Amino acid sequence: MSQRFDDPRATWDARFAAPGLLFGEQPNAFLQREAHRLAPHSRVLSVADGEGRNALYLAAAGHAVQAFDISPVALAKARDWAARRGLQVDWREASVDDWAWAAEAFDAVVAVFVQFADPAMRARLFAGIWRTLKPGGLLLAQGYTPRQLEYRTGGPGRADHLYTPELLRGLLPQAQWLLLREHDDVLAEGSAHAGRSALLDAVARKPE
Numbered sequence: 001m002s003q004r005f006d007d008p009r010a011t012w013d014a015r016f017a018a019p020g021l022l023f024g025e026q027p028n029a030f031l032q033r034e035a036h037r038l039a040p041h042s043r044v045l046s047v048a049d050g051e052g053r054n055a056l057y058l059a060a061a062g063h064a065v066q067a068f069d070i071s072p073v074a075l076a077k078a079r080d081w082a083a084r085r086g087l088q089v090d091w092r093e094a095s096v097d098d099w100a101w102a103a104e105a106f107d108a109v110v111a112v113f114v115q116f117a118d119p120a121m122r123a124r125l126f127a128g129i130w131r132t133l134k135p136g137g138l139l140l141a142q143g144y145t146p147r148q149l150e151y152r153t154g155g156p157g158r159a160d161h162l163y164t165p166e167l168l169r170g171l172l173p174q175a176q177w178l179l180l181r182e183h184d185d186v187l188a189e190g191s192a193h194a195g196r197s198a199l200l201d202a203v204a205r206k207p208e
């Protein structure tokens, strides 16, 4: 889907104001595949967490989760969902550029479909992620690749927001890449990410 990026908070609030969950109730499938890499009781940051599906999945697995998103409408849904499930997540309303990115604060950072970021914001975002990871910490990231422009089954519809392995290697030159895999898969993540999709799965480790 294409998005307006001039007023991201209003744009995302309007999208999340529709009844139901835009990205569905299930946690992201890549996160479910790769979460085994996290040590028990990890301190995890979920970036641009949306309606909470990924933060709640990690909290239910016993991790201590902090998460932020620009959309108060999404966060209200997330908090309500957490209360109904009896789970705790420390959600904050913030944009990527407001977030303090405390140094060496997290064992892991999750960044699932954060492709609202244009190249300049993306550079700031990945620098912040790297800073906030502890030595030995993990980044788990999934995004669309440029072939997604043909599928049109989700994502920003802008080539310069999409991921390639080379792009991620360039953003995190010091990372040890435990996984960097392009693949097609059929997503069923609510109404927003549905159908055959061109994906990049990435797990990066910050050296000790």
Ligand SMILES: C[S@@+](CC[C@H](N)C(=O)[O-])C[C@H]1O[C@@H](n2cnc3c(N)ncnc32)[C@H](O)[C@@H]1O
Pocket (backbone or CB within 6 Å): 008, 012, 023, 028, 047, 048, 049, 050, 051, 052, 053, 054, 068, 069, 070, 071, 074, 094, 095, 096, 097, 111, 112, 113, 114, 115, 116
């Ligand atoms: C494609 S959704 C993904 C949500 C979530 N990661 C998931 O997988 O369900 C992108 C999210 O980014 C948030 N967002 C957009 N621009 C942002 C910004 N500048 N800072 C923080 N969050 C932002 C939106 O509100 C939305 O929740």
